Amino acid sequence: MISTSSRIPRALTIAGSDSGGGAGIQADLKTFQELDVFGMSAVTAITIQNTLGVHGIYELDPEAVAGQIDAVVEDLGVNALKTGMIANISIMEIIADRVKRHRLFPLVVDPVMVAKGGAFLLEKSAQNTLVDTLIPLAQLVTPNLPEAEVLTGMKLNTDESCKEAARQIHDMGAAAVVIKGGHLEGEFSTDLLFDGESFHTFTAPRVSTRHTHGTGCTFSAAVTAELAKGRQLTKAVSTAKEFVTQAIAHPLELGAGHGPTNHWAFRQSRTQTVISDSP
Ligand SMILES: Nc1ncnc2c1ncn2[C@@H]1O[C@H](COP(=O)(O)OP(=O)(O)O)[C@@H](O)[C@H]1O
Numbered sequence: 584m585i586s587t588s589s590r591i592p593r594a595l596t597i598a599g600s601d602s603g604g605g606a607g608i609q610a611d612l613k614t615f616q617e618l619d620v621f622g623m624s625a626v627t628a629i630t631i632q633n634t635l636g637v638h639g640i641y642e643l644d645p646e647a648v649a650g651q652i653d654a655v656v657e658d659l660g661v662n663a664l665k666t667g668m669i670a671n672i673s674i675m676e677i678i679a680d681r682v683k684r685h686r687l688f689p690l691v692v693d694p695v696m697v698a699k700g701g702a703f704l705l706e707k708s709a710q711n712t713l714v715d716t717l718i719p720l721a722q723l724v725t726p727n728l729p730e731a732e733v734l735t736g737m738k739l740n741t742d743e744s745c746k747e748a749a750r751q752i753h754d755m756g757a758a759a760v761v762i763k764g765g766h767l768e769g770e771f772s773t774d775l776l777f778d779g780e781s782f783h784t785f786t787a788p789r790v791s792t793r794h795t796h797g798t799g800c801t802f803s804a805a806v807t808a809e810l811a812k813g814r815q816l817t818k819a820v821s822t823a824k825e826f827v828t829q830a831i832a833h834p835l836e837l838g839a840g841h842g843p844t845n846h847w848a849f850r851q852s853r854t855q856t857v858i859s860d861s862p
């Protein structure tokens with residue numbers, strides 16, 4: 584029998600564990616699975632977390648993070664990877680080392696800094712280290728608005744300022760940038776992609792909901808899954824936008840706080856069949 588394993592797209596997430604299952608490693612693996620991609624993980628930190636917030640963080644030894652990356656790369660192979668919560672500079676530096684050593688590509692960097700509840704998921708002094716380590720290695724960086732402001736030092740309150748920020752992050756060495764518009768207000772939620780040559784916008788109706796825990800993780804994981812299948816960047820971002828929009832629009836209403844999104848909503852939106860009662 585001919586082995587088909589080499590044709591199965593495989594994606595790696597390097598991120599923090601969210602015990603509540605809505606963000607981090609758990610959101611990434613669910614998203615990979617929903618998009619028919621085999622998911623693998625390298626955990627950077629374990630968070631004690633639920634919909635009410637982050638109640639504790641246990642950072643892993645950088646060598647433990649590197650060991651997980653080496654183990655999956657050397658045996659299973661990685662078609663695309665993403666980073667999420669990185670916790671500290673030592674972990675960031677060892678991830679950058681492994682990306683270079685194994686020539687891992689394409690790399691999606693979600694520059695996770697602060698959880699929606701306010702907890703720091705990356706030590707503050709490491710925020711700008713991203714610019715010297717991982718951003719220059721990235722095929723795509725996916726900051727939300729506050730993260731783009733930290734990276735560029737700009738106040739982002741107009742379309743033109745967002746475009747300028749995207750240009751600046753591209754100039755830091757990233758091949759492409761998506762500035763996500765979830766933190767804005769208005770009828771629509773629009774994300775701005777700059778691929779080094781042109782700008783593309785991805786717009787969906789804004790859903791009025793408190794269940795937006797893990798939206799950024801889910802979006803960047805969906806882009807990574809699509810890149811693992813060999814999709815072109817604009818198409819991958821477009822599918823990811825559709826995935827996260829469905830996940831937000833069909834909330835599961837779990838937990839007493841900011842609940843998770845619905846990771847199976849995208850699949851259901853594609854497979855819904857019309858049931859007819861005629862004989
Ligand atoms: N209320 C919402 N309605 C529709 N889309 C949203 C909403 N909030 C966020 N999004 C989308 O979810 C994705 C993640 O964005 P955002 O929430 O800004 O990221 P993060 O979780 O990193 O803060 C983006 O595609 C954004 O447009």
Ligand SMILES: Cc1ncc(COP(=O)(O)O)c(N)n1
Binds near residue numbers: 668797
């Ligand atoms: C482990 C982990 N990674 C990322 C996030 C960010 O998600 P959000 O901004 O929705 O809180 C999180 N809360 N926890």
